Amino acid sequence: MDVSGSDVKNVMDTVAKIENEIAKQMVGQRELIRQVVICILAGGNVLLEGVPGLGKTRLVKTLGKVLGLSFSRIQFTPDLMPADVVGTNIIVRSGGEEGMFKFQPGPIFSHIVLADEINRATPKTQSALLEAMQEQTVTVGGTTYKMPRPFFVLATQNPIEMEGTYPLPEAQLDRFLFKLDVPFPSLEELTDIVTMTAGNREEELQKVSSGEEIMIMRNIAREIPVAKPVLEFAMRLVLATHPESEFAPPVTKKYVRFGSSPRGAQAVIAAARLRAVLDGRYNVAFEDVKYAAYPALRHRVFLNFEGQSEGITADSLIGEIISALG
Amino acid sequence: MDMEYIYKSIKSLKNRMHLNNAVLSLMWGLAAASGTAFFLACLSLFVPVPFVMRILAGVYLFAVLLSLTAALFLRPGNLAVIKAADALGLKERLITAYELKDDGSPLSRVQRYDALKAASQTNFKALYAIKFPKYQGLACVVLALLTLLCLALPSGAREKAAGMENLANEVKKQAENIDKERKELSKKAILSDKKLQEINQRIDQLLKELKKADTEAKAVKALAKTKHELEELQNKGVSSELKQLGERLSESPATRDFGEALKNGNLADMKQKLEQLNNRLKNLSPEGKKELAQKFEQAARELANSPELAQNLADLSQALASGDLSSLGSHMASLENTLSQLARSDSALAQAMQQYENEVLQQLSNSLDSARQQISSQGGQGSSTAQGGENPGQGTGSGPSNKGGGGAGDQSSNRDLGYSGDESGGGARMPGQEKKKDYEGIYAPSRLGGDSSASQVKGSKGGAGQSQWSEAEGAPVQKGNTVPYDQVLGEYKSEAMQSLEGSSIPPVMQDMVRDYFSSLE
Incomplete structure (x- = not known):
């Protein structure tokens, strides 16, 4: 791929727009936003770690909107099963015919998957994400399904010391490109957060990019x-x-x-x-x-x-x- | 875009890096020189190191020159400058451009342009300071101070080294004088080229030996040797041709007187005898003339090295053989003329040699005497030279005689007579001070019995018999005086010569003794 100077400049401009748009919904956390965008453009998955209420989920949701990508959220709980994540084959009957198995995709089939509180699920369910995160495919019942492009998982987790959590296995941790610590906001940021979210005013978010554009930017960066x-x-x-x-x-x-x-x-x-x-x-x-x-x-x-x-x-x-x- | 533009943009940094390298190199050189200087200064406390200051200056000069020369080759390469520039805030733009220099892709070109732009906008002078290598500088200062401290400490070795320096300086000065005199002698053109060449060879040898001489004894020895050689040259200088001819003519009774005069080389005598020979030839019998003609002819053949003289003799021989007395006079006149020239040449050589001896070599001897006095005086202050204070002196003395005898030793041997060795004379001559003959003081004992001639008793020492020894208080011992040695030199020399004649000493050793006394004159 021949990359010109203007291509690189376009990447810079687009990322600046994405960051600015996210900043409308996220107070502070500029560095966190930058790192998440880097990770997405690098084609990796992000593990966000921080105590509840720091805006992790909000960040991911905002990102989905700004990038104009399909977005799904999976709330990981101890009773969540792998099939709940990747989908399952179900019997479908129509017009008196014999029932046949049809794959019902799980919530993982989105461009952006928010695996919320991933460490609350059992290791078995956590592992259901492994193939999707690495190969960007899902195999169910002997059939492999490709994930939409771009695909990335943004998982959040509470600190391991907290009760009711299962540490992520090393193999799964390795699938995350970045692990980002979400810092607690400062006094000013906290004030702004409360001001923004406690009122009726809601900032309208603009879609500033697309899946194709992200793939192009990813290729440019690799050059x-x-x-x-x-x-x-x-x-x-x-x-x-x-x-x-x-x-x-x-x-x-x-x-x-x-x-x-x-x-x-x-x-x-x-x-x-x-x-x-x-x-x-x-x-x-x-x-x-x-x-x-x-x-x-x-x-x-x-x-x-x-x-x-x-x-x-x-x-x-x-x-x-x-x-x-x- | 060509990398040359980038190289140009970082040239100022390259120059500054080069300057830094040069400063560092210089400081390393100075530190090394300071270390060496300190070592030499310490060494000079224990071992005599003549001209230590000059050596130290040479070490520093050498180090500076070497480090500056090395600095010329310490110009950093482009890659090193690129890395340094990147470290100064260019964020690896230059090294990336350097690696992509052969890549023609659009991104690589943009990257090189970006690198050039960043390099051009960077003020390397502000970012890259010329650093003074403080550790090396500190080492230099500390070592230099220690060196000065060492040099300020007094030591016997240093005093000895100072004496060696004085000697070397004096020898050098006198060597220059000798060389100057040699040139003057060459200019005068009174000697033949061959003689001059011989003299030059000996003088060159002398100069070499003087340069090598690190002690007074060696310098004096070299001097005496050359003097001896020149004397031999002078003796040899009396024309061998004349001697040869004289020998030949002495064999015949008719020409014996003339032959003796030729051997003596006396010009006036030669003329007189030649006149007598001329008169005698006229009255000579034909057989005598014939015999004489053969002698002359034989002599002419033997004088191949002197063609003019040979020709004269051949003419004379022919005239005698033919009985042509009319041309005999003119041939005799020609012979006289040639002989006069040869004699004058020998005389000139002798004169030159004498002049050389009297003026140049005497001057050298005197100068070396002066230097030797300085050494001696320094040695008397505590160094362990042969004339030093505690060593017993060696004296020569005559045996018992009816007029008494005395012994002469050096000053240190006479402590029992109430004299200490610190009366030795001879101080160091300051630079620029007028040189004067200042002889070393020497103890001259008075002989018991007053002034009288010493007698020599010959005999051999036997192992038989007994001897008794006792110390008598109040013995009539007369003290002597310390006088400049030139006042007693003649007396001592004559005693030594007498001893030589009365002793069984090998001729070579006798020559050494004679040379020694000659060198003292």
Whole structure:
């Protein structure tokens, strides 16, 4: 694909419009919005983590409207079954004929799927999302169904320490491109949130993009060149999360049980490319890699007991790895 | 877009990086030089290192030149500058452009343009400061201060080194004088090329040895050796042709007187004897003339190196053989003329040699004497030279005689007579100070029995018999005086010569003793 300077500029403009439109419904959280947009344009799934009431669901819904994509929401509960997510074959009779099985698609068959409070469902139901998230297909009764393009899952979860939650299996976590922490709003933001939502005034949202446009922007972003030193730095960064790696700093060796999978490296580069585009550049810089490392790796690094007991966070660990690599 | 535009846009950064490299290189060089200087300064506290300041200056100069030369080759490459520029806020634009330089896709072209634009808008002078390498600078300062401290500390080795410096300076100065005199001698053109060449060879050898000489003894030895060689050259200078002819003519009774005069090289005597020979030839019998003619002819054949003299002798021989007495006179006159020229040439050579000895070599000897005095005086202040304070001196003395005898040693051996060694003379001559003959003081004992001639008793020492020794208080010991050594040199020399004659000493060793005393004159 031949990408010109104007194409890159269009991506920048479109993303700016998307962000501005979302900002009409979302108070503050600009960085969160930026990261979600990056993740969507990179073709990944997002795991949003935060306490209830921070606007996670609202953000996803707004995003669906702004992008003009079909949107479905699945509220994950402990009794939710996989078939409730992906759909099931049902017997259909019409005109006295013999009944035949017909696939009834589940709510997952949308462009944007909001898996709300995903960690409240059982692991079996959570795993129903695996194939859809990775291969973007669903197999039911021996038949594989393709998901609409673009397809991405935006899952929200409450912190694991809260009651009635099931930790996501590592394999499923790895399918999320980003894990984003939703911060609690500041005083001013909280005031604005209350002002906006407690009244009758409702901002009208405009559709500023489309599925095709998103696919084009995704392809454009993939053409952004990455210099060899930058690519090597990203790879060293990912390898440095492995305690047995030669690049691992002491902090990794001390506190990490497992490091990031190769999907982490892919996620870092993909996100770094988009970050460069949104920054108005035609190349990926070290700072893009560093920026992408936190959301792309924080759910892929698993601390050992010592790290957990000492209160080490994945973000602090990644920060120290970046410092160690220079 | 060509990468050259990008290279141009980062040229200012490249220059600044080069300057930084040069400063760093220079400071590393200075730090290394300071380390070396400190080591040398420490070393000079224990080992004599002459001209240590000059060496230190040379070390610093060498380090500066080397580091500046290295700095020429420390110009950073484009890739290094690109990386540095990216680190200064260009966000890897340049390195990406560099990697995509051969890519003609629209995105690559846009990227290169973006990189060029960013580079052109960046003020590298503000972002990239010329850094002073403070650690290297601090090391330089600390090491330099330590070096100065070391150099300020007094030590015996340093005093010894100062003495060596004085000697070397003096030797160098006198070597220049010798060279100057040699050139003057060449200009005068009174010597034949061959003689001059021989003298030059010896002088060159002397200059080499003087340059190598690191002690007074070696310098004096080289000087004495050359002096001896020049003396030999002078002795050899009396024309070998004349001697050869003289030998030949001495064999015949008719020409014996003339032959002796030729051997002596005395021009006046030669003329007189030649006149006598001329008169004698007229009265000579034909057989005598014939015999003489053969002698002359034989001599002419032997004098192949002197064609003019050979021709004269051949003419004379022919005239004698033919009995042509009329032309005999003119041939004798020609012979006299040729002999006079040869004798004058020898005389000129002798004169030149004498002049050389008297003026140049004497001047050199005097200069080296002066330098030696300085060394000696420094040695007397505590260094362990042979003339130093505690070492017992060696004296020569005569045996018992009816007029008494005395011994002469150096000053340190006479402490029992109430003299200490610090009476030695000879101070360092300051630069620019007029040079004067300042002889080292030497102790001259008075002989018991007053002024009288010493007698030599010959004999051999036997192992038999007994000897008793006792110390007598109040013995009639006469003290002497410390006088400049030139006042006693003649006396000591004559005693030494007498001892040489009365002792069984190999001729070579005798020459060494003679040379030694000659060098003191």
